[in-house]
Amino acid sequence: MRFPLAAVALAAPVLLAAAPAPSPDLAAVQASLKGVQTMTADFTQTDARGQVLTGTLQLKKPGKIRFQYQKGVPLLVVGDGHALTMIDYSVKQVSRWPIGSTPLALLIDPDKDVTRYARIAPSGSPDTVLLAGQDAKHREYGSITVAFQRSASAPGGLSLEGWTVLDAQNNRTTVRLTNPRFNVPIDDSAFRWTDPRPAGRH
Structure with a gap:
């Protein structure tokens, strides 16, 4: 099954060979990202085929994120601080990627x-x-475009509105x-998950 960040993922991504000198807005984005230690939200996800799924998002730095899909969708995506894991309970399949090799590292790695x-x-x-943004040394990781809305009440004056991920395919x-x-407070238990694979196949 195709990874849903290309299953989890407000404008066409831009592939970058090199970043220009920082602009005031770029500095504001950096301040906003650093100012968000935790976050919860509802999400609507649309993939390349036009399929729409909804769910809830929980984020906690460093490296933790959870996409809980709507009832009836047997998918779960969890970042536990080390790896990003997609669990497909319908086929008892688990796929894992290092956090740093996914575009979402931009959102959940405070050192970026x-x-x-x-x-x-x-x-x-x-x-x-x-x-x-895109890691010029690892274009195979894909690219991401993140949208922020100006908001005086949000960290750094910018509220995270969403993003578009373009994968290697x-x-x-x-x-x-x-x-x-x-x-807001988020317990670390939110980033645990139940392994559907039979014992001995983990």
């Missing part, structure tokens, strides 16, 4: 310096800031967030 590998992309609206997945809540 976005000014080194990302740039501000045209948004068409003064209230929307788009951050487009050019499969695009878009995630839109609603009802975000920043820096």
Whole structure:
């Protein structure tokens, strides 16, 4: 099954050879990302085939994230601080990737310096800031474009609105967030999961 960050994933991603000099908005994005230690939100995910799924998001730095899909969807995506894991309970399949080899590292790795590998992309609206990034040394990891809305009450004055991931096979997945809540308590138990594989096959 195709990984749903290309199953978990507000503008076309931009592939970057090198990042330009930091702009004021880029510095603001960096401040916003560093200012978010935890976050919860509802999400709507649309994949390359137009399939739409909904669910809830929980994020906790460093490296923890959980996409809990709507009732009846047997998928779960969890980052436990070390690896990003996709669990498909319908076929009892588990796939894992190092956190740093996924575009979502930009959101959940507090040590990432976005000014080194990302740039501000045209948004068409003064209230929307788009951050487009890709690791130039590892284009196989794909690219990500993250959308922020200017908001005085959000960390760094920018509220995370969603993102689009383009994977190595050019499969695009878009995630839109609603009802975000920043820096709220989230227990580490939220980032545990039940392994569906038979004993001895882990």
